[in-house]
Amino acid sequence: MAVPAYASPLERTWHYTYLVICGLIFFFLIAPIIVIIPLSFNAEPYFTFTEKMLSFDPSGYSMRWYDMLLTFGMQEPQAERGWSWWMDVWHHATWIDVAKNSIIIGFFSTILATVLGTLAALGLSRPEMPFRRAVMAVLISPMIVPIIITATGLFFFYSKTGLAHTYPGIIMAHATLGIPFVIITVTATLVGFDHSLSRAAANLGADPRTTFFKIVMPLILPGVVSGALFAFVTSFDEVVVVLFVAGYDQQTIPRQMWNGIREQISPAILAVATILVFVSIALLTTVELLRRRSEKLRGMSPG
Amino acid sequence: MSDATMEPTELRTADGLPxxxxxxxxxxxxxxxxxxxxxxxxxxxxxTFVVPIGQMLLQSVYNDSFSKNAPALGQWFSEHPLGTPIDESAYAALAADLKEMKANRTQGEAGTRINYDVAGTRSLFTSTARKADKLEPPYKEAILDINEGWSDPNLWRAMRSASHPYTIDFYLAALDMTRDKDDNIVSVDETRSIYGTLFMRTAILSLVITVLCMILAFPIAHLLAxxxxxxxxxxxxxxLLPFWTSxxxxxxxxxxxxxxxxxxNDIMVWLGIVSDNGRLEMMYNKTGTIVAMTHILLPFMVLPLYSVMRTIPVSYVRAARSLGATSWTAFRRIYLPQTLPGIGAGAxxxxxxxxxxxxxxxLVGGADGQLISNMIAFHMQKSLNWSLAAALASLLLGGVIILYWLYDRLVGIDNMKLG
Structure with a gap:
């Protein structure tokens, strides 16, 4: 937006000040995330830029913290780096172990949340749905209710039902937390859905199943996938429920980070954080592409 | 014609149904x-959600760790109303229960429950139960011989109220209240009222964070729109990148x-704003909590504001300007009121x-940047007073549900947008 021709000098000054303020706020948003990336290559165990780093001296940078992510928890970290060393990493390294857990729990809870959430969103977007508002309020509430309350409730419930310290327990809890996101994104896609398309399919002789998989599904797929990504991130990022109901075997990446931050914070945490930042950049890009595709499919403004 | 004389019939489908x-x-x-x-x-x-929360609500009013371990006292309390002098029969019941507790090793559990109410009484149970086998009638003397503390009327009042598994005592504790020896509900003295302060602090810090988010989100949402x-x-x-980052x-x-x-701090020292010895403490206090939480929650303010601002036609402000309004008036009287739904939703x-x-x-709050959630976690994991944790959580839940209801009325949950 440009300054209009009739603007007074005062308004011009204000306009540029305003742009500077906006720039500063954007800086506030992004700088904390960017700053940890170079710091994770610090050769020293400090959390600030050393002299050498500032003068771009290569010896001020190192990969030692990334290396530590592999060696931490290994049985023989000093051994020669061959096949058996990597097998040791795969089986014993703590961070690899928690990453596996995070992916397993994230994957299954995403599947659960996406399937159930998409079905429910299809039902909720029908005008005939009884008690629509109330049901929707209940289904969205896991996102609103403070996570500490959910975790407290789950702790009591799981310790009575034997689900505590099990994978299914955590997967179910994470699915519940991801469901609101699936419902919100899929219902948003369904708002612009042209129902005459499915009627046309039925008219041309397709049974409801064919109509769903051939007509409805391709159109709402971008919404479903971005809902699934939201659900995955929710699980991937969740720590409070894991803190309360997970056992030693179900530790996840955020849980291990939590340990690391509370006990002895080392730049290894920043290395994990950097990797996670790149994961979120990848996810954000995917969601953005999906959103554009969805808009194109629905004939809205080309993004 | 026969048609004209026919009764007016209902419309029917091809199958003959009305x-x-x-x-x-x-x-x-x-x-x-x-x-x-x-x-x-x-x-x-x-x-996975409603039932667990129900369990939590139950936990906040139900605690049987004393009542199930002290059946004889429960019996005595139900037969003798409040105000009955604590006589030999009461002490006999106590002795019977202490013997049973020792046999089942439950004196710690029962004592902990009473300890929530009257501080320092857990050791009374454990130390007396250790010698319970040697107790002989007259029990009153025998028990008071072991520890004088048993004569405290407040302790008996606490045992009486704990002899029912259902209790509102934990809510009283969560609201900084207690009962005196005559079972009247009174506030605890100022120095021990921690939860009220904590609820207040949570509300105030949240308000500060919300206002900061509003101030920071408005310009950039406007620019984006x-x-x-x-x-x-x-x-x-x-x-969006901060929004998606862990x-x-x-x-x-x-x-x-x-x-x-x-x-x-390094930058400030380098710029000469503070001296090397005068580095600011910005973490492990309220400042840390406020700054970090504002950054984390800012996207939740920008996104709803942006989606509302996108829909405001530019021509309105232009019309105001052409009718002679200054840019400030046009902003204040025309633009700002139209963004209110977005501000409300985001806030x-x-x-x-x-x-x-x-x-x-x-992680960054230290001691005085803690919120009510941290106290709930403390009681769940450290002090193990689960019923108090559940009562605090229920109070917080009540507050959140009211706000959620308000959000649904004002904004509508269907209008919640992500990204």
Missing amino acids: LKKALAKSQARAKRRAFLLVAPLFLFVLI SLPLAKSNLLMIFV LLVRTTSWMVLLQQQGVL LLVFILSVGYYITPA
Whole structure:
């Protein structure tokens, strides 16, 4: 937006000040995330830029913290780096172990949340749905209710039902937390859905199943996938429920980070954080592409 | 003609059903179908979310760790109303229970329950139960011989109220109240009232964070909304990337920035704003909590504001200007009122999310940046007073539900948008 021709000098000054303020706020948003990336290559165990780093001296940078992510928890970290060393990493390294857990729990809870959430969103977007508002309020509430309350409730419930310290327990809890996101994104896609398309399919002789998989599904797929990504991130990022109901075997990446931050914070945490930042950049890009595709499919403004 | 004499008949479908009935039938079928689609998820959420929260609510009013271990005292209390002098029969019941507790090794559990109410009484149970086998009548003397503390009327009052598993005592404790020896509800003295202060602090900090988010979100949302779509989508990355980045990552980076030997302090020393010895303490206090949480919750304010501002036609402000309004008046009287729905939606969302925050205050808050969630976690994990944790959580839940209801009324949950 440009300054209009009739603007007074005062308004011009204000306009540029305003742009500077906006720039500063954007800086506030992004700088904390960017700053940890170079710091994770610090050769020293400090959390600030050393002299050498500032003068771009290569010896001020190192990969030692990334290396530590592999060696931490290994049985023989000093051994020669061959096949058996990597097998040791795969089986014993703590961070690899928690990453596996995070992916397993994230994957299954995403599947659960996406399937159930998409079905429910299809039902909720029908005008005939009884008690629509109330049901929707209940289904969205896991996102609103403070996570500490959910975790407290789950702790009591799981310790009575034997689900505590099990994978299914955590997967179910994470699915519940991801469901609101699936419902919100899929219902948003369904708002612009042209129902005459499915009627046309039925008219041309397709049974409801064919109509769903051939007509409805391709159109709402971008919404479903971005809902699934939201659900995955929710699980991937969740720590409070894991803190309360997970056992030693179900530790996840955020849980291990939590340990690391509370006990002895080392730049290894920043290395994990950097990797996670790149994961979120990848996810954000995917969601953005999906959103554009969805808009194109629905004939809205080309993004 | 015969047609003219025919009775006016109902409209019927091809199958011969009255049209009204057929319509009702098909509507019922559509209703059922919609319901069946939602049912599996509804059941799932009921089991993994609603039932656990119900359990928590139950835990906040139900605690049987004393009543199930002290049946004789329970019997005595039910037979003798409040105000009965604590005589030999009461002590006999106590002795019987202490013997049983020793046999089952439950004196610690029962004592802990009473200890919640009257501090320092857990050791009374454990030490007396150790010698319980040697107790002989007259029990009153024998027990008082072991420990004089048993004569405390407040202790007997506490045991009386704990002899019912159902109790509101934990809510009283969560509201900084207690009962005196005559069973009247009174506030605890100022120095021991921690929860009220904590609830207040949570509300105030959340309010501060909400206002800060409002102030920071407004300019950038306005900029994003007034730029052409291609450019604003690009700038939107600055808002969405933090939104997609792990909470722990963002908290960690704030720890790195705010530390005394951290980046921000280094920059300030380098610029000469503070001396090397005068490095600011920006973490492990309220400042840390406020700064980090504002950063984390800012996208939740920008997104609803942006989506409302996008829909405001530019021509309104231009019209105001052409009618002679100054740019300030046009902004204040024309633009600002139209953004109110967005401000309301964002502010409510940020406030709701911040009252229940746990991770960030726990990591960067130190002692005086803790919120009510941290106290709940403390009672769950450290002090193991689960009923008090549940009572605090229920109070917080009540507050959040009111705000959620307000959000639904004012904004509508259907209008919640992500990204």
